[in-house]
Amino acid sequence: AAKLLEAGNISEEARAFLKLKMKNHTKEMKELSVAVATVRLAEVQRLAQDIANEPRLDPSTGPAMKLPPRFFELQDELRKTAQALSDAGKANEMSGSLEKYSRLVETCMGCHAAFKALVQQQ
Numbered sequence: 001a002a003k004l005l006e007a008g009n010i011s012e013e014a015r016a017f018l019k020l021k022m023k024n025h026t027k028e029m030k031e032l033s034v035a036v037a038t039v040r041l042a043e044v045q046r047l048a049q050d051i052a053n054e055p056r057l058d059p060s061t062g063p064a065m066k067l068p069p070r071f072f073e074l075q076d077e078l079r080k081t082a083q084a085l086s087d088a089g090k091a092n093e094m095s096g097s098l099e100k101y102s103r104l105v106e107t108c109m110g111c112h113a114a115f116k117a118l119v120q121q122q
Contacts, residue, residue, distance in 0.1 A: 017063035018071070022115055025051075029108060036101045044097055045089030048104070052082035074111045081107050 028051055035043040056079070057064040059072050081104040088096035 014063040014066040018067065018115060021057070022112065025108065029105075032101070032104075036097060039094060041089045041092050041094065041097060043089075044101070045086050048082045048086035048089060048100075051104075052079050052086055054079075070114065071111070074107060074114070077107045078104070078111070 028047065032044065032047045032051070035041075035047055056075055057067070057072070059065055059067065059069070081100065085097060085100035085104055088100045
């Protein structure tokens with residue numbers, strides 16, 4: 001994913017904006033990881049739903065408009081996988097929750113790798 005998100009003309013403002021958003025996700029993912037590992041599916045459902053419901057960055061306004069399109073694809077994928085995890089938690093599906101959580105982590109890692117590539121290009 002990092003190669004798909006080219007830095008191009010990413011402004012410092014857009015980089016700082018993205019860094020703050022990712023910092024918030026780190027806290028959420030720590031809580032979600034503990035809930036998955038301890039099989040607290042109601043908490044998994046709630047935390048994943050919180051991630052799925054987060055406001056999306058609008059590519060046409062503010063610092064987000066300077067981000068490459070791939071970032072917005074990953075944002076949509078994050079929402080979709082978080083919703084699937086929330087649904088599995090709500091249905092009390094232990095194996096489904098683990099599978100969906102793994103998919104969510106893959107999405108997060110792809111975006112983090114892309115962000116790291118942007119920061120290193122400064």
